[in-house]
Amino acid sequence: MVLISHFVVALATLCSISFAQTDQVLQGAAFDPPSHLSTNKIIQTAISNITNSLREAIYTGTSRFGSFDSSTTSFSLTAVSQLDSSPIIDFHHTSGSLNVSAGSTSKVTGDSVYRIGSISKLFTVYALLLNNGTKYWNRPVTDFVPELRKAVPSSPYKYLSVIDAVQWDQVTVGALASQLSGIGRDCNSADLAVQDFPWTQLGLPSLAPQDIPICGINDDQLPCSRKEYFASYIQRHAVFPPYSKAMYSNGAYRVLAYVLEAITGSSYEDVVEDEIFQPLGMKHSSVLPPTAKGKGVIPDGDAGWNRAYGDEIATGGLLSSTNDLIEFGRAIFSNKQLSPMETLRWMKPKSFTASPSLFIGAPWEIVRTRSGITTGRLVDLYTKSGSVGAYQSLIILVPDYQVTLAVLAAGPDASAAAQTATETTIQTLLPALEEAAKEQACNRLCGEYFASIGASSSSLVVTVDDRPGLLIKSWTHQGHDLIAAGQAYANATRGGQIQSVRLFPSGLQTHNRAAYRAIFQRVVPEDDESSVRKVFDPAAGTWGMPDQLMYGGIAVDEFVFHVDAGKRSAAVEPRVLRAVYQRLEM
Numbered sequence: 001m002v003l004i005s006h007f008v009v010a011l012a013t014l015c016s017i018s019f020a021q022t023d024q025v026l027q028g029a030a031f032d033p034p035s036h037l038s039t040n041k042i043i044q045t046a047i048s049n050i051t052n053s054l055r056e057a058i059y060t061g062t063s064r065f066g067s068f069d070s071s072t073t074s075f076s077l078t079a080v081s082q083l084d085s086s087p088i089i090d091f092h093h094t095s096g097s098l099n100v101s102a103g104s105t106s107k108v109t110g111d112s113v114y115r116i117g118s119i120s121k122l123f124t125v126y127a128l129l130l131n132n133g134t135k136y137w138n139r140p141v142t143d144f145v146p147e148l149r150k151a152v153p154s155s156p157y158k159y160l161s162v163i164d165a166v167q168w169d170q171v172t173v174g175a176l177a178s179q180l181s182g183i184g185r186d187c188n189s190a191d192l193a194v195q196d197f198p199w200t201q202l203g204l205p206s207l208a209p210q211d212i213p214i215c216g217i218n219d220d221q222l223p224c225s226r227k228e229y230f231a232s233y234i235q236r237h238a239v240f241p242p243y244s245k246a247m248y249s250n251g252a253y254r255v256l257a258y259v260l261e262a263i264t265g266s267s268y269e270d271v272v273e274d275e276i277f278q279p280l281g282m283k284h285s286s287v288l289p290p291t292a293k294g295k296g297v298i299p300d301g302d303a304g305w306n307r308a309y310g311d312e313i314a315t316g317g318l319l320s321s322t323n324d325l326i327e328f329g330r331a332i333f334s335n336k337q338l339s340p341m342e343t344l345r346w347m348k349p350k351s352f353t354a355s356p357s358l359f360i361g362a363p364w365e366i367v368r369t370r371s372g373i374t375t376g377r378l379v380d381l382y383t384k385s386g387s388v389g390a391y392q393s394l395i396i397l398v399p400d401y402q403v404t405l406a407v408l409a410a411g412p413d414a415s416a417a418a419q420t421a422t423e424t425t426i427q428t429l430l431p432a433l434e435e436a437a438k439e440q441a442c443n444r445l446c447g448e449y450f451a452s453i454g455a456s457s458s459s460l461v462v463t464v465d466d467r468p469g470l471l472i473k474s475w476t477h478q479g480h481d482l483i484a485a486g487q488a489y490a491n492a493t494r495g496g497q498i499q500s501v502r503l504f505p506s507g508l509q510t511h512n513r514a515a516y517r518a519i520f521q522r523v524v525p526e527d528d529e530s531s532v533r534k535v536f537d538p539a540a541g542t543w544g545m546p547d548q549l550m551y552g553g554i555a556v557d558e559f560v561f562h563v564d565a566g567k568r569s570a571a572v573e574p575r576v577l578r579a580v581y582q583r584l585e586m
């Protein structure tokens with residue numbers, strides 16, 4: 001039986017979460033990302049819980065996230081913060097059925113090589129971005145791939161309707177990269193006609209010989225050559241109009257590699273090796289399986305380790321280790337190759353899915369959870385998963401904490417093992433990261449700030465509580481209560497009741513100053529009936545609040561802390577007051 005799961009997108013099923021927002025917060029991190037995690041008490045406690053839970057799952061073969069046979073399936077899990085050198089967690093399980101005579105390692109580590117399946121797609125887009133890919137984003141693929149150019153106007157297929165044929169001149173480079181092309185998911189690979197199963201006995205028609213694939217990622221077949229591939233692919237029917245909705249397509253990424261090759265004049269393999277793996281020091285990542293003994297994780301049986309991928313490599317053929325994948329995450333967060341602007345532009349959703357907890361980027365699978373998993377503010381996980389042969393893979397980048405988590409598994413239960421490892425880790429780690437971030441932010445910024453101007457004094461007290469953001473507990477300026485001033489304005493403008501004033505990092509900072517924006521969290525009478533279901537979630541309006549109220553051109557919500565990296569702040573400027581408050585040392 002062929003491995004039906006080729007490249008299937010396997011998303012971890014998260015607990016059902018509520019999307020009605022209660023807190024009015026800014027989107028994104030509520031605090032600066034935490035650092036020095038390996039010596040942080042909150043993180044240490046979380047990691048020992050995770051490690052114990054993983055050991056228990058391996059020992060018993062069950063967990064609340066699934067069951068897997070740890071005697072046949074191995075896995076690796078490594079996470080790191082961009083701000084730290086040592087990993088937060090580095091956990092490996094070696095099953096008893098690795099094929100050492102086939103060259104497998106007998107002890108899995110962070111350098112052990114796995115097939116990463118569709119995580120390859122992340123490298124394909126990254127390679128494109130390194131080569132000015134966004135310049136070509138809105139160009140049709142027909143500008144780069146002659147076979148598809150020929151498949152458009154004056155071709156033998158021109159009589160075909162939009163239902164029968166892809167309008168290739170409307171499929172852009174960006175649509176391919178963002179899974180918005182609407183083109184066929186696969187071509188030849190995993191076709192039922194070549195699987196060892198009695199389809200005709202079960203009622204499907206017998207096929208003409210020319211309809212049965214002769215190449216593809218199938219048992220006993222070789223990958224299709226470029227010529228064979230396009231001969232079949234241009235006959236596949238369109239699935240959706242381009243840009244109408246996200247749809248997982250492996251073919252899109254094979255075509256994207258041809259675009260990359262046309263732009264760079266180099267082979268896909270050379271671009272990935274020379275421009276990514278080599279400069280980022282990803283020594284355990286490659287386009288072909290390492291031949292040296294003891295490098296790879298090769299389960300017994302037909303794991304697909306040595307399968308040839310041909311030009312399907314860009315969609316699912318690369319190999320890597322958890323150490324290398326977290327290095328890749330670190331490179332993204334530290335802007336090693338892409339500028340901050342290019343990175344932020346890339347790490348955004350491009351479309352929705354049918355689920356409110358999954359958005360699609362290029363090719364990010366953006367999973368929305370909460371800082372406390374079922375409670376707290378929304379946290380976006382930028383993920384890419386993969387599944388090929390006996391291998392299951394997942395990389396998760398969490399911009400809010402600058403943390404990368406890589407999970408690789410190999411064996412008959414790779415999918416269940418990866419899901420167990422991922423859920424066990426993320427559900428304990430995320431709340432701990434939020435706590436650690438809050439604690440560190442408070443160590444640096446909480447306290448009383450004070451200014452004495454003439455006879456009157458001014459003070460601002462910053463603290464934290466169990467909600468997101470730094471809380472302004474009190475604020476008086478030259479004897480005037482400024483939160484009451486805000487309330488008076490709210491009263492005059494039907495602005496409701498101010499519940500709290502909270503500061504969120506804006507992302508704008510220099511070596512010694514960091515800008516924050518305040519959210520005046522309010523309850524407006526007509527929004528107060530939280531039991532009444534509203535289509536327009538009142539808290540969703542928060543994004544319109546920053547910078548709204550100005551006084552002489554300076555917004556009332558702008559605060560700048562004077563702080564040297566990692567140190568306690570020395571002062572805060574509520575900029576609307578044109579004043580600087582010094583920290584009151586206790």
Ligand SMILES: *[C@@H]1O[C@H](CO)[C@@H](O)[C@H](O)[C@H]1NC(C)=O
Nearest residue numbers: 048049050051052053056428
């Ligand atoms: C880990 O923490 C969870 C939640 O607090 C708890 O239910 C579980 O028992 C802990 N597991 C271990 C192995 O410590």
Ligand SMILES: *[C@@H]1O[C@H](CO)[C@@H](O)[C@H](O)[C@H]1NC(C)=O
Nearest residue numbers: 129130131132133135263264
């Ligand atoms: C990207 O484009 C810029 C300006 O057009 C050019 O200077 C640069 O060499 C290009 N870089 C690559 C990698 O193609």
Ligand SMILES: *[C@@H]1O[C@H](CO)[C@@H](O)[C@H](O)[C@H]1NC(C)=O
Nearest residue numbers: 099100101102299300301302
């Ligand atoms: C181990 O690999 C060798 C060489 O590829 C193969 O002949 C053998 O069948 C494999 N053993 C098992 C148990 O899968």
Ligand SMILES: *[C@@H]1O[C@H](CO)[C@@H](O)[C@H](O)[C@H]1NC(C)=O
Nearest residue numbers: 484485486487488489490491
């Ligand atoms: C705002 O209005 C509320 C209720 O109408 C009132 O109790 C409160 O004193 C007012 N606050 C200010 C600062 O005007």
